[in-house]
Amino acid sequence: MVTFSLYSLHCNNNWMCHAEFGRQWRFGNKIDSVRKATGMRMNLSKSVAALMRQQKHFQQALVDFVEHGEAARLDPQTIAPVAPVLSEKLGFGSNPGSLRMLTYVPPGLEPGAPLVVVLHGCGQTADDFDRGSGWTKLARQHGFAVLYPEQSHSNNSHGCFNWFRPSAVARDRGEVGSVHQMILTMIDEHDLDAQSVYVMGLSAGGALSAALLAAYPETFRAGAIVGGLPMGAARDAMNAYNVMTNGASKTAEEWANLVQQAAPDSRVWPRISIWHGAQDQVVNVKNADALRMQWLAVHGLTDEDAKPVRIGQTTSQVWHDANGEIKVEFTVLDGLDHGVPIKPGQGKVMPFMLAS
Secondary structure, X not given: OOOOOOOOOEEOOEOOEEEEOOOEEEEEOEEOOEEOOOOOOOOHHHHHOOEXXXXXXXXXXXXXXXXXXXXXXXXXXXXXXXXXXXXXXXXXXXXXXOOEEXXXXXXXXXXXXXXXXXXXXXXXOHHHHHHHHOHHHHHHHHOOEEEEEEOOOOOOOOOOOOOOOHHHHOOOOHHHHHHHHHHHHHHHHHXXXXXXXXXXXXXHHHHHHHHHHHHOXXXXXXXXXXXXXXXXXXXXXXXXXXXXXXXXXXOHHHHHHHHHOOOOOOOOOXXXXXXXXXXOOOOOOXXXXXXXXXXXXXXXXXXXXXXXXXXXXXXXXEEEOOOOOEEEEEEEEOXXXXXXXXXXXXXXXXXXXXXX
């Protein structure tokens, strides 16, 4: 599973995940003082976290997860020495998907801060994912809140989000409905910026992230999918296993329709960053190609519009809209299996959290 850089989104001319919480989310190498290049050796967790601290209306550029990037840091004395702990929130709504809501809000977080939603993979818990990726540490250092929806074993014996069940990914129903209720609760209770909500997920969490971006395009500024699958790729558990293993064959238009049908009234779609290991033995890399096709078509773009960007030893691709804004970012990491690539010294190496 991937460490997620809040969206290995690309900013300006480089591959990095940046979230400009004030007015725009960018993918690229630089965002003001922060550089993020999520590549083979990039800490996706930070890349994705490439959030910008908001001071009043804008969030300062967050972390550069690139191997040689430099991340803005706070004075060590301003950072509490005790590791942050996730807190469970009860009573956040009808909870149609029967999920747990775990959160982290840094002490003294200023009003109008961004929110990052992090979705774990199969066999993981929110605490597991956080220990490996370090999202709460980044939140404490850079000023944003973190929401960790967690699957229950009564829903799925393997602890996987049920991304393959139509009832779990339909707007205002199932698991996506629960996550949306959690987001609204976080925004209301902590005075967060409703225009600066980001989601990232690994594996099954990545697939549910794609479903959330499709079902609630107005809620998210951007999203990152690591080792995940396209929206609508499967409709039951048996089909899900086949798609994970072999991928699914559809035209770009067919893939796009699955997204657009989830929110038929939407005319604006979130930016998306797609990350996958070239040697992924759990989710076939063909699913990354399908995700690229799906979201390019949603944004009215084609493969021919791609611009290559070199990050370390990896070449990524980025697509801009007519206004020059990056809408889709695509990176396949050579030598990486199924998991979140973590820069040595960042996060914690554990199953599906891979040193790179």
